[in-house]
Amino acid sequence: MDIKKQQNPVYESVAKQITELIKSGELQQGDKLPSERNLAEKFKVSRSSVREAIKALVHKNLVESKRGDGTYICAHIDADIIEAFTEAFADQKKRLSDIFQFRKVIEPQIAALAAISIDDETLNRMKVIVCNQEIRIRSGQGAGDLDTEFHLEIAKASGNSIFPDMMEALSKIIKESRSQSLQNTTRLQKSMTAHFDLLKAFEKHDSALAQKIMRQHIEDVESAATGSDSL
Template sequence: MDSKNPAKTVHQSVARQIAELIESGNLKKGDKLPAERTLAERFKVSRSSIREAIKSLAQKNLVESRRGDGTYILADMDADIFDAFATAFSDQKKRISDIFQFRRVIEPEIAALAAASMDEETLNRLKVIVCDQQMKAQNGKNTSDLDAQLHLEIAKATGNSIFPEMMQALDRIMDESRSEILQPPKRQQASIIAHFKILEAFENRDPAQARETMRKHIAEVEEAATGRSSSE
C-alpha cells in the first residue's frame, strides 16, 4: 500500500479490479458500468475514488464515459493495454496471497484459544452473527461486514486483548480479501457453511477441531478468491 498517498492507492486498486473483470470477460465489450453510487457501495470506497478509477481506465482506452448516458466498456480493446496492466494485476494478487498467508498463520490459533475459553453467552452471540449472515446472503446482499464481525468476536473470545486489537488494526488490510469482487454468492455460501462448522467446534469446546476447521476455511476461501490452492 502506498501509505504516503492512500487516496491514490484506493483508486488504483479499484481501476485494477475493474480492468481485471474486463480482461476475464465478466465485463464484456459494450457493457455499461453500474452507476457511480453502486460501484462505490460495491467497492466500499468514495464516489470520488470511483471517478478517479474510471478516469484512469479511460486514459488507457478501456472505458468511455458518455455525458448523460454513463460509462461503457470500449468495443475495441488493445491487447497491449492488458499487457501493461499485467504487472499491476500480479502485484495485487501477490498482496491478496500475502493476506491469506497471514490469516492461515494467525486465525487457526485464535480459533483454538477461543474454543478453550468459550462461554455460552459468547457462543450465542456468534450464532446470531452467522444466522444474520445467512439471512443476508439469502437476500442477495454482501455479507463481508458480518464476516469481519464474526472473526473479530472470535478474537475477543480468546480472552487475550491483543488479538482483537490486532484484528481491528489490520481491518482495512483484511477487507481486501473480503471485497465484493472476491465475494461471489457461491463463496459467501461456502463461508457460511464453514462458519457453522466452526461454531460446532466451539460448542464442543474442542480447540483441535476449531483450529483445523478454521485452517480449512481460510484455505477454501483463498482458493475461491485466487483460483489456486494454498498448498501450491
C-alpha cells in the first residue's frame, strides 16, 4: 500500500500501519521490527518518516528500542491500548483536516486585505522575517516561530484589529499544522517560495494575487503535511 495516498501525516500513517500489523497478529509481541530501511521500502516513505513513527510508538509503549540491537514489539500489550492508539490516529487526522480547512477559509482573505493596507514599514519588517527564515532553513535550523511571526504580521497588515488577536489566540492550534515532525525539505522550500511570492504581491498591492498565493500556499502545505501529494 502506498501510504502517501492516506490523508494524514506520513509518519502517523506509518505508525498506524505498524499498529495494524500488531493488531492483526502479523507482528507478535516480542518480535523485532524490520530495519528502518526495510520499513521505508515497504511503506514507500523516507527513513525519517519511519524514525518518527517509531518514536510515536515508543512514546505509547507499543514498541521499545534497544540500543545496538533494534526495536521490538513490547510484551504484554493490552488489546485496549492498541485499539485506543488506532482511534487516536483517526482523531488526529480529523483535527489536522479541520485546522487546514480553517486556514483556507480565513488566511487568503486576510492576505487580500493586507495587500491593500500594507505600508512600507510593515513590508520591510516582513522581508526581514522571511530572509531570516531562509537563513535558518538553509543552515538546517527550525524556523517555525518565524513562520508564525510572518503570518501574524500579515494579519496585522490587514488593518483589522480582530484578525491578529484571533490569529494569536489560535496560534497554538495552528501550530499543529506547522509541527516540526511534518517538515521536509520540499515542504520548507515550497513555503519559502510562497512567502517570497506573497512579498511581491504585497509590494504591488495586488489583493487578488495575494489571496490566490496564500490559498495555494496553504493547500501545498496541507498536501505535504498529509502526504497526499507525490513528494
